[in-house]
Amino acid sequence: MELLINEIQKQGGQRSRLRAKAFGGAQMVSGLSKIGEQNSAFILNFLEQEGIECEGHSLGGETARQLMFWPATGRVMQKIRGDAPAETASQIQAPADTGNDLELF
Structure with a gap:
């Protein structure tokens, strides 16, 4: 967050004019920690x-959110997604190895 704020200021943004809206934090998978x-x-x-004003937020719950955001005006539209089935920790599998021959170390 600090890096983001610093970069905004480097680009000419004024810290006193910063505003925020926060979304997310749902418990999408039952049985895992409350991250x-x-x-x-x-x-x-x-x-x-x-000292950054939070103009609004939608946090928590158990379902995904779909957001549309217009940065020029700050307008946000949110749709709560109720169509995704709830998963448990035992249902989540690691994705198959689909990497190429590039190894990072």
């Missing part, structure tokens, strides 16, 4: 500590 809840608490706390 979404922790992330939600982090972002709200971070914005408060940095």
Whole structure:
């Protein structure tokens, strides 16, 4: 977050004009840690500590969100996705190895 704020300022943005909207943090997979809840608490706390106004948020729950965002105006449209089946930790599988011959180390 600090890197993002610093980059905005490098590009001429004024910190006093920054505004935020926060979305996400759903518990998409039952049986796993509450990382979404922790992330939600982090972002709200971070914005408060940095003095950045949070104009709105939609955090938590158990379903995915689909967002459309217009940066020039700050307008956001959100659709709560109820069509995705809930997964459990035991249902999640690692993707098949589809890599090429490039190895990073």
